[in-house]
Amino acid sequence: MQRDKFFKEIENVRHPNETLIKTHCAYCGMQCGMNLRVNTQTNKIVGVEPRYDWPVNVGKMCPKGVTAYQQTNHDDRILKPLIRDDASLKGTTKGFREASWDEAYDLVASKFKELQDQYGKDSLSVFSGVSMTNEKCYLTGKFARVAMQTRYIDYNGRFCMSSAAGGFLRSFGVDRGSTLPWTDIHETDCLFIAGSNTAECHPTSMFRVWHVQERGGYLIVADPRETPIARRADVHLDLRPGTDLALANGILNLLIQNGYADEEFVNDHTNGFEETKELVKEFTPEYTSELTGVSPEKIIRAAEIYGKAPNAIVMFARGIEQQHKGVDNVSAYTNMALVTGKIGRPKAGVATFTGQGNGQGGREHGQKSDLLPGYRKLTNPKHVEEVCQVWGITPEEMPQPGVSAYEMFELMEEKTIRGLYLLCSNPAVSAPNQNFVRKALKGLDFMVCSDFYLSESAEYADVILPSVTWSEDEGTVTNLEGRIIKINKAQEPIGESKPDWQIQVELAEKLGRGKYFSHLKTASDVADEFRLASKGGYADYYGATWDKIDKQDGVFWPCRDENDPGTPHMFLDKKFYHPDGKAKICALPYRPPAEEPNEEYPLRLTTGRVVFHYLSGNQTRRIQFLRDMCPEPYVEVHPETAAKYHIEHEERVRLFSRRGEAVYKVKITEAIRKDTVFVPYHFGHEQSINLLTIPALDPISRMPEFKACAAQIEKLEMKKVQ
């Protein structure tokens, strides 16, 4: 069915005494299909074999994917619960002793009770993540509200996907990361890619991207750096970090002025065109150039190509989303597709490159401070009623909406929140303004962390619960296309580690809330309850059974019942999800980054990923090959800028902002703007670039502005280096 030109019938190699378990990668939203090689005598994972018949990546994998299997039986795995009795050692790896599950659970339950008795139910919090299955994400939301009975739950998608969610909800009335399947990408005529270092962050998209050019199609890339994908772009819009909104408005203005608007589509299927047309008039190529630093010729050329293209896909990622106007950026780039009518048909649409493995599914089912399963809202009484029926609680028992991820650290700092259950995330690396965040974590009365490695954040915990890697559990994940896929179990959990859903079921019992959880004995039990809880919501997974996922190579949501095959292409009927069925073209006034450079901090600092690491690096920094390829962070500097500071390639310099400082090795390259420096964010402790980043939050998505702040470089004396 989904066998495109890249599909080849290839028989897998089978090594003696080994079996192959088909599954998907542990890392990004591509969720590449792969086979894990399992030794049938030891029942351990020993390697990887391509999964040539998975339609999205047809066997291809990036270096993270190839080596992902090495996580499972890694020497650094935590094998037993750990307790630290001496709280003065918080913030270090010291003082932990092994304990039984019972002792650990009892301690967590008694500390939680103590805090809630003294300071109220909402003195506890849950900080979660989306690099785990839908089943776990769903249950974590239920666990927070039903077992812990707190309003404070949020997750690391606030540092990743929440701006895309906010922008899509405003533009389309629904948040599915891609309006079309990835197998359309190579067949379009123009890719407009903004703020995505695709070749490093979603490498297995690249064979499709290059094929567009091979066919004579166009590639337009907006990025402050000449990334590996920008290197080959027909037009590289080399904008200043944090100025995307001006660029998108400028291009929209040219599309309208030059007659590329699809009037019929605009009239019949959208609102807001006239107002937006008026607003973007101001954004002439010259004015846009002034704001963005991109030459007027490039802006004109990009608009001309996108306008002329019979089919085009607008794509973006964290580059535009991790700004304090990330939601506006998403809607502004989405405007291009809505005004020209290049959406709602195959080979044309809008997509975001989801960062985390389950960034899509994990934000739909109730881990977000204001959301319930199926993309329901906590502020909607009907939605609350529906979920209460599945959970067996009354609407009065349902906690109120909480606050966003970064704001939870503010509440910890001011002692409103006193206890934390952290899972599937490493905010002591990934949150902005680290000096503040680490102080907040250290000041907690009690913290329990569930992880399979001792992460930088686990260093602040009183209790560590050993969880499993993705390969030791099963469940579903929703990839960047909105395709629900199945992760399969390849080996039994090592040591005494347990999957997080099981930990939550057992801990609920200790918290006296067992009756709401004790029926969940397997991941499949959780899946059944989760599908039911999503039924009737925007993100309806009810019809996406494990069996159907297996038969169909995944199921695209919405999938409302057993006979519904799912929805690979969104909006084919030109019906959007706002009550009047129309999409919204948004008039969005430009705002500069929260912190503009000045004399004291003249450089623009932007952050991002490298191909060898994933998120906070807690997983990838432990893999020998990936570590060898990229052992430490660095600061990328243009040669002219380097000359101004009298610094050389590989020299160590001090980089600082108003919030913090760190020392980095210099990497000189012409493939970056002269006014911009770049540092990858995968590293912890004193190497973390998030010591410098700014916690300016988007008003809607509460996404921090990781992608732009003001910084300065200082040359270190040679003696300081030694």
Added chain:
Amino acid sequence: MKKRLYLELENCIGCRSCLAACTQCGGHEQRNRNYVYDVNPFVNRQTMPLMCLHCVNPACARSCPAQAIQIHETGAVLSALVEKCIGCQNCTIACPYGIPKFDTEQNLMYKCDMCIDRSKDGIPPMCASVCPSNTIQWLSDEEIEAKQRQFNLNNGKWVTSMPYLEGETNVKVNLPGILQGVTKLF
């Protein structure tokens, strides 16, 4: 249908997945046998892989005084036979592309063998299987000919589709510059 390794250097994104995957073929003892180079790192992010091109008349095998380098019937130039290799390293000097690697502890040369346990049965080598940018592909001769016709750039400075570099090789290569000859859709 016989397939061969085909390199389209323009596509390389420098991810080194080919290096990571090289260790996964089962017979490679966790040591990778290929290379990825930054072409001009101070200027741009162009990178390129280099693996054994499997010469039809391989200099490495000719230079070997112990006949340790065998040529498989598929044309793959194999890694040195453990029992024959004397560790003289002639091959590392003879190879025009600098491919053979040397293990000083084992006193043994090792190199790309085209994942012979896979490729002898028509299964693509690990590098070509995983390459996310289609820099490394596994194609039939007809497919390669079509590619080379399509990318037959000759701009007076360089040609992208050459019959071969030093001597005839089983692996076919297209040099960077391929897109300069492509006709745009609009």
